[in-house]
Amino acid sequence: MNVQVSLERRQLWNRDFLLFWLGSMQSELATAVAGVAFSFLVLEKTGQVSSMGITLALSLIPSVFAPLMGAWIDRLPLKPPLVLGNVLRALLMAYVAYMAFTDQFSLYTVYAISLVNGLVDMFYTPASQSVFPTLVPASEITRATGFMGMASQGMALIGLVGGGFLVGLFGSGVAILWNSIALLLMGLLLLWVRMPARVPKATQGHILQDIREALQLVSRTPTLRFLMVLVFVAGGVFAPLELMVPKIMLEAGLGARGYGIFFGVLMGSMLLGSALVAAGILKQRPQVLMQVGLVLLSCGFGLLWFSGVLWVVYFAAVWMGLGVALASTAATVLEVEVIPEEFRGRVFSLYAALNALSMPMMLLLISSIIDHVPVQTLAVGCAFGMALLLVVQHRMLR
Template sequence: MDIFKNRNFMAMFLGRIITNIGDSLYMVAAVWLVYDLSGSTFYTGLAGFLSIIPRVIQFLSGPLIDKLPIKSILVYTQLIQALLLLIIPTAAYFNVLNVTLVLIITPILSTLNMFVYPAQIAALPKIVNEDQLTKGNSLFSIAYQGIDIVCNSVAGTLIVLIGATSLYTLDSMTFLIGAIIFSFIKLPKAKKEVQQTKKSISVSIKNYGADLREGVKIIGHSALSRLLFGIIVVNLVIGAIFAVLPAFSDRNGGPEMYGLLLMAGAIGGLIGAFSVTPLKLEKIPLGKLYAGAFLLAGLAWALSIFTPWLWLTIAVYGFAWIPGGATNVIIFTVIQKGVPKQLIGRVTSISIALSGIAAPLGGLLGGSLGVFTSSSVIIFFAGLAVVIVGVYWILDSTTRNLPSTEVIDESLFGFDEDKRIPQSPSITL
């Protein structure tokens, strides 16, 4: 592929792979370690809450990503995470490891990650041509899902063989390697950008509020806000499912089952990412695509608990993640095509923050309910809630009439030729 001849893209792509290895192993190790130390779904729900809560404030990273050097953001966040991860195995060595320490480190690591992925999305239009954006996003998503497949498939076995704390040491090494790879990225800069870099921090602080309000206004004025409402509910559901998944797995095979379920979800997401181009999903109207996709996802989640065989449970659960893998590729392409390059960072971070705002609450809710009822019941009603979201998108005319990704331009977000937000955007709510 021509895109792989781009050295900047290769560095970004390889760095993403290494970073995702660390993220995947860490998340499996963290959630299982919390469950192993506490034996309670409440604490796994709390761990999920703390790992996702930084998304609520992720919109705050947008203006900084648009102002600060992206390369520095990527390198230094990896180095800091490498150091923080070593705290867990060190505490275990001195026999002072407890649930509280794991819960304290979890949101710090997640906060650092809230800069990494929006920064990568913001950098992509700067290093590839516009006609390569969908391919680049698809490759990023495939890398993300592919690494999840590999890591989740072996994580359960690694926990049994070497223990969850040892995975933290391995994670630390991967983040260090990621920092080294990201250091080879050379983003193009105009003379004006070079001059502004020296004053970027002071300028960012001074204009922070205005930049933030502008990003929120962009999202609020677009017809995508209806989609966003439904995605908030979907993320609430996902948070609840992940909170009870360790308990569900523990009753159906232990850490190996947990790893297999996570692997199945990653395979589903990878299939979805691969399907975007072959199925020409860019040609399908955005609202109809989302409605149909998440109707299927909700049904699969709800039905997964009724299967008579564990292998079929794993397969149906994995199928539920196929729609999300496809729509993740699509939505980032929509933002990159519909928003001027200098604003992509804040719009991406705000959209991720708003879409993920319910996930921490979902984790707390699912974990708390798991104390009183079975994990299977929670997973069933979670899937049912996603079905209702799909029906809502079908019935809502604004969502149903959204254009396809193929024809989306900056008018969807309310920009005129001067790249300003008009008083009356071309598509409003």
């Protein structure tokens, strides 16, 4: 294990946090546009919602092995892999755009690209989560989390709405090419971010020993145990949303534009929630923010019972967005409070592995029944899952 030598941060808006903040906006833009374009490219070419679900599942499966990568994250300098990860993902998206432009679509090639993209994310996501808390003073973590949420969610709002209209007006190729450019821009910004150096210890333990230490930390920390449950259940609950919304919008005759508007409303509400935290208007303890967020999420999914009424569907997106913003902000603050800096890569990788187990299993299950089961049934199941998390939080963190 390496010792991370932190850089002194005297103010929230230092150069490194600003660059990382801008880079995160680019990442959210890329993810949002890719989500719209990729989903509807597969749906248009195959005519099957199930193929879209398999594509999403393949991108998540590699994260099952994230704990092995997490041990390396806590040992290695993080800047080179973060930059190269963005470049590789940009090249993959550029090739998908090429297939769309030349009408040479291959479903199995898309499956392979989704799998490789998942392999890159296996390292990239926990590494990025490990870097963020080192870029600001400890006293500014809550506000910094709010500002990060505002930036990423604001750019995701632009990406989702813009991506939906791009797909509707110009096709998937243009939207995916935009995704590739955004990833390259993020890699460029990360080149100028100063990240804490890591000084090797005199003796290095075995990788499996490092993972065992992380598991022991989680087992003796009630907050981390709850967050593990949160990641697993929330991943399984949100997976169906990626398939439910396209089905709702196709039945309403709106297609990609309706998809973009729904997730645009959701991200706008997330942006509002993060802004309230960043401005210091919501100062409640993270446990309270978590409770409020879970209640809003449960109600939002419940409203999808009325999937035939579009204004109710969009109102559900408002509730979900606020719920996600409050719950994710609370989770980030709790993580920074209880996870020692030298354990962050491994613990975040455990989260990624749980999410990778939960979401693909649910996606594959839902993909097999989505064409035969009413959206209302799935919505009730998701609402119940969020309510269950509220009960678990009360029992584990009381």
